Amino acid sequence: MLLAVAMATAVDPSHDLASERSSIESTYELTKYLEYQLKEIKDVYLTYLGPPFNEKDFSPPRPNSTALTLPSAATRLELWHGLENQARLAQNQKAYSVLLAAVRELASSTLCPSLKTSLLHFCTGLDGLLGSISALMTTLGYTLPPQSANMRTNAGELKVEGFWILRELQSWLWRSAKDFNRLKRRLRG
Amino acid sequence: MANLVTSLCCVVLAAVVVAYAQRRSQLVARNQYERMGSDVTMQCGSLDNNTSVSWKVNGTDVKAQHRLEGPRLILTQVDLGHNGLYSCFQNPHGERRDTILLHIGIPPREPTVTCRSNTYPKGFYCSWHQLHPTYIPTTFEVDVQHNQRLLDVQKDAVHKNRCHVRFPEVFSSFPYKVNVTAVNSLGKAFTTISFEESSIVKPDPPERVTATPIRFNPRRLEVSWHSPATWPDIDNFPLKYFLRYRPLIREQWQHVELSDSTSHTITDAYAGKEYIIQVAAKDTEIGTWSDWSVAVHATPWIEDPLPITSTTEVDVSTEAKTSPLPSSNAPQKAEAPVGRAARVLTFCSPLLLGMLLLFM
Numbered sequence: 133m134l135l136a137v138a139m140a141t142a143v144d145p146s147h148d149l150a151s152e153r154s155s156i157e158s159t160y161e162l163t164k165y166l167e168y169q170l171k172e173i174k175d176v177y178l179t180y181l182g183p184p185f186n187e188k189d190f191s192p193p194r195p196n197s198t199a200l201t202l203p204s205a206a207t208r209l210e211l212w213h214g215l216e217n218q219a220r221l222a223q224n225q226k227a228y229s230v231l232l233a234a235v236r237e238l239a240s241s242t243l244c245p246s247l248k249t250s251l252l253h254f255c256t257g258l259d260g261l262l263g264s265i266s267a268l269m270t271t272l273g274y275t276l277p278p279q280s281a282n283m284r285t286n287a288g289e290l291k292v293e294g295f296w297i298l299r300e301l302q303s304w305l306w307r308s309a310k311d312f313n314r315l316k317r318r319l320r321g
Numbered sequence: 322m323a324n325l326v327t328s329l330c331c332v333v334l335a336a337v338v339v340a341y342a343q344r345r346s347q348l349v350a351r352n353q354y355e356r357m358g359s360d361v362t363m364q365c366g367s368l369d370n371n372t373s374v375s376w377k378v379n380g381t382d383v384k385a386q387h388r389l390e391g392p393r394l395i396l397t398q399v400d401l402g403h404n405g406l407y408s409c410f411q412n413p414h415g416e417r418r419d420t421i422l423l424h425i426g427i428p429p430r431e432p433t434v435t436c437r438s439n440t441y442p443k444g445f446y447c448s449w450h451q452l453h454p455t456y457i458p459t460t461f462e463v464d465v466q467h468n469q470r471l472l473d474v475q476k477d478a479v480h481k482n483r484c485h486v487r488f489p490e491v492f493s494s495f496p497y498k499v500n501v502t503a504v505n506s507l508g509k510a511f512t513t514i515s516f517e518e519s520s521i522v523k524p525d526p527p528e529r530v531t532a533t534p535i536r537f538n539p540r541r542l543e544v545s546w547h548s549p550a551t552w553p554d555i556d557n558f559p560l561k562y563f564l565r566y567r568p569l570i571r572e573q574w575q576h577v578e579l580s581d582s583t584s585h586t587i588t589d590a591y592a593g594k595e596y597i598i599q600v601a602a603k604d605t606e607i608g609t610w611s612d613w614s615v616a617v618h619a620t621p622w623i624e625d626p627l628p629i630t631s632t633t634e635v636d637v638s639t640e641a642k643t644s645p646l647p648s649s650n651a652p653q654k655a656e657a658p659v660g661r662a663a664r665v666l667t668f669c670s671p672l673l674l675g676m677l678l679l680f681m
Contacts (some may be wrong), residue, residue, distance in 0.1 A: 188394040189496070191422060191496050194494075204494070205493075206491065206495075207491060207492060208490050209442055209488070209491050210489075212492075257532050296494075299494045302494075303492050303493070303494045304492075306519060306606055307491075309606045310492075313559065313605070
């Protein structure tokens with residue numbers, strides 16, 4: 133019976149792809165929503181950090197410490213084009229699992245209570261995105277990359293790291309929208 | 322004897338060459354750039370301090386306020402009127418000793434710089450201009466930094482004040498820093514701007530916008546367009562569009578936002594009215610809206626008026642393109658569909674009334 137069902141789903145790929153495309157579409161919408169939410173939180177967070185972080189066009193150098201291994205959304209255009217579906221999803225999945233842990237730590241070290249609440253609320257959204265990506269990978273038959281441990285940072289660089297975590301998260305949400313759009317087109321055939 | 326003649330010839334030749342060279346150097350003017358409003362000193366060649374010279378500008382006497390100090394001409398508080406070709410002649414024989422082309426100008430001020438990407442994700446271009454003229458030749462040096470690296474900058478083949486840069490990567494978290502330095506003989510000034518990849522993306526307007534009426538639909542117009550040719554990768558970096566339309570007789574626009582579609586049917590057009598339609602484009606994720614496209618005019622389909630023999634064919638062929646001519650026919654044309662409906666109603670209503678009375 134189970135075999136018949138499995139065979140039926142295997143024989144009817146168009147049906148599966150339709151549900152996958154729908155899943156990609158809702159994940160895409162989620163990234164847009166989170167991007168919008170992040171913009172608001174980022175402004176509040178930069179004000180909380182105070183000068184010079186809240187100044188226009190301010191960009192501190194990115195911390196080089198090995199403890200903070202933030203996945204970079206930036207990539208060469210040809211490489212981005214050439215990514216296979218699995219690799220594309222895996223990169224997203226890995227990025228958000230690291231960033232989620234980083235934002236959680238950021239929230240716990242935030243002293244302002246309302247900002248802490250906002251950040252934690254944002255984390256639930258981010259967790260939802262991560263779950264959505266993982267589910268999509270499983271449905272498409274891709275194995276999930278293993279979880280990597282995230283070491284903590286020294287307090288001296290906390291502000292700069294906080295800045296970069298949110299900055300990189302912003303780039304990733306923007307990139308993910310493009311990634312899911314590409315996936316949607318590739319699955320359309 | 323032969324040797325003597327040869328050496329004599331060489332000496333004469335040498336003298337001729339030197340004299341010619343000297344004369345040439347006097348004839349070739351050298352440029353001198355000076356600041357507006359300042360006092361200018363022009364030196365006549367390399368003559369001694371007690372040499373007496375006379376000066377001419379563009380072949381005539383120097384009329385502007387000036388004073389002479391040996392081989393030097395001093396002009397006070399110069400302005401653009403002092404520009405010219407100055408020649409000095411040694412007294413008392415009047416041999417020309419020097420020629421100076423004087424240019425009055427001002428040092429450059431900070432240029433205004435803007436950057437934009439209409440070919441995302443391939444690259445971007447930066448343009449700059451000076452708010453105030455310098456009156457003398459000014460060049461611009463551009464350098465672009467990203468993530469502590471200098472990027473390769475290409476000058477534009479056509480536009481003097483524009484340069485092009487390829488994006489080294491996409492989805493970058495590092496800002497780009499563009500520095501433009503204006504340089505001329507009197508000084509230099511620079512401007513630095515900083516921006517993120519996503520903020521400068523602005524496509525060119527959509528192209529080949531067409532609006533056509535739909536037969537038998539007096540309130541519809543079919544609008545279609547193409548993505549701008551300069552946008553390199555419409556599949557992976559799709560655009561969304563914004564359509565605006567209004568009848569010529571009204572000021573207020575109606576707007577429609579569309580994703581992933583290059584056509585739209587307007588269904589609420591006023592019958593018989595000429596419309597003006599424009600479209601704008603934007604990357605679905607980042608950047609700003611393009612400028613509006615070229616405006617397109619169209620009038621919804623109108624039912625043919627009652628045939629007026631010879632003019633019928635003309636009406637049929639032009640009704641799609643031109644608005645109704647302001648003639649006695651026009652009101653009839655516009656009212657025809659409405660009039661017809663009204664006529665039907667007036668015919669039916671007594672009938673309906675009759676039927677109602679019958680059933681009471």
